[in-house]
Amino acid sequence: MTQRLRNGSIDVESPRVSMRSSAIGEDSELSFAGQYLSLLNVPENQLLQSYKFIVASVYTPRAISYPSTRGFVTKTSP
Amino acid sequence: MSVACLQMVESVASGVLYSHHPYNLLDDNIIVSAVWGLGPYAVDGHITPDTLVVSKDPESVVIESKISHKPVQLVSNPDGGLMEIPVAIDRCDAACLRPEQVQTLAEYARKLEEHYRCAQDIEWAMDPTGRLLVLQTRPLRVQATLDEASEALSPPVEGYPVLVARGRWPSLAWVAARYTMCVTRTT
16 A cells, blocks of 8 residues: 555655545535644654544544434434 | 545645635625734634735735734744744734735635635645745635625515524524525415
């Protein structure tokens, strides 16, 4: 995976990326705006760790409670 | 869950664009907010952003302009992640956007709303060369509150008294207020 990320990375000396969630259900009935983690200025050696943090952000108390406090029940994780 | 990896933009200024007022249905003006540096401070309440209200039709005219005090900004840390630094003293109380840049952003908002056929919640950034970039656009959920303005839009149905109104989220009352104005027949 690291290799694939490298292949897609931009050709500069020290590429930095912005990593943002894109989840199923985002912008459907509920916006989910700001519910999941975004990480800015991620260097190459922190890509995988940052990816894990963002995927794990689906399970923060805030993100889990978001649909239910708005009258929705979700059984599937985004 | 997918994670999008996008080229980092070292924003000198950034913010949010609403192509419509976020909770007043009757207010169809464009709202532009702006802070110095990277975007998180525009949305997390850390800094009060500059806020400009721009009319949508027929031409973009700045109706209201509140330039706030912006003493700090977020920038990229050379080691990765972000760090807060002070804003240069002469820029703390200065507007982040020049008038023609406000016009450009308002034009973006109008075009995006037209393209997606619904109000948009847009993140924008200005790169170090002064280019204005759209980072993201998503449907703006116009949350109609039952204030005077929106009550005027949906007056009570004749012959049906309103039993429940002014629901506020987060609660089931909000759902009730949003989806079913509870009415009962009086006859």
